[in-house]
Amino acid sequence: MVMRRVLTVNRNLLLIDVHAHLNELEELEKDLREARRQGISVIIGVGMCLESNRRILAIAKENPTLVFPAIGYHPWKIKKPEIRENLAFIKENVKHCVAIGEVGLDYKAKVKKQLQRDVLQEIVKLSIRYHKTLILHCRYSHERVFSMISDMGVKRAIFHWYSGSLDLLRKIIDSGHYISATPALMYSPQHQEAVKEAALERILLETDCPVSYQGHVSKPSDVRITLREVAKIKGLSLKTVAERTSQNAIGLLGPFDGGLNH
Ligand SMILES: [Zn+2]
Incomplete structure (x- = not known):
């Protein structure tokens, strides 16, 4: 099984980046090579709209043992005339994906809150119907997102x-x-507090690349920075945190068995 092989090859420091906007990287090939060299075994590419969803699926197909796709509809991207087409695309392609995301609510965005909630509700229904984990973006909306997914009976989500x-x-x-x-653990007290509070069994590592962290434009290999910061906060070894968080990701989103999931 490829999953077992992946685990064995990089047993010392198996790393998984569960949230990467690969379609936005300027030097994708170089960054993916670098990630492999740095021991990143799996990258979850996330989409936000029709165009990025298509790109993420294509990148996953081109890199079948490294990149695994999630497709979504980000609140920033919601436009009323395009909703139907976006939801239909997710429904058609979700079977090839390890999760649905990036989706959620952003109450700082200009898109009307009710419209965001209507879209999220439809997406949550798809996640339940197709048994896919949700990758959630919440901005000034954590309580609302949590109550929505709880009311609808979602079992597995990543905040x-x-x-x-x-x-x-x-x-x-x-x-x-x-x-x-x-x-952002390098400087964000709220984020640090959350990681301190949550059990390691419920923490995953990511980069959200190419987000710029205090001027540093991130790439998937920067999941090592996240690893280092989590280890520091938890007072645990890099190895312990790498192994536990990777097992968490495999349990939630795997098995990563080489190629698009069918
Ligand atoms: Zn993101």
Whole structure:
């Protein structure tokens, strides 16, 4: 099994980046080569709209043992006339994906809140119907997103780059969901507090590349920065954090068995 091979090859420091906007990287081939060299075994490419979803699926097909796709409809991208087409694309292609994302609510965005909620509701239905983990973006909307997915019976979700309240974090963890950590741990007190509070068993590592962290434009190999920061906060070895978070990702999104999931 390829999954077992992946685990063996980089047993010392198996790393998984669960959130990468690969379609936005300027030097994709170079960055993927670098990621492989740095021991990153799996990268989850996330889409935000029709165009990026198509690109992510293509990149995954071109790099079948490294890149695994998630497709979504980001609140920033929602435009009323395009909703139907975006949802139809997700429905048609979700079977090739390891998750649905990036999706969620962004209450700082200009898109009307009700419209965002209507779209998210349809996407949550798809995630339940096709048994796919949700990769959630929440901005000034953590409580609302949590109550929506709870009311609809979602079992597995990743609250990406969690920086909401610790009270809500406890509910998120108690409900069986996960948070993912980014290189923002280098400087964001809210994000640090969340990682400190959550059990390692519920933490995943990511980069959200190519997001710029204090001027550093990120790439998938920077998941090593996230690893280093989580290890520092938890007072654990790099090896322990790498192994545990990778097992978390495999359990939630795997098996990563070489090629698009069918
Ligand atoms: Zn993102």
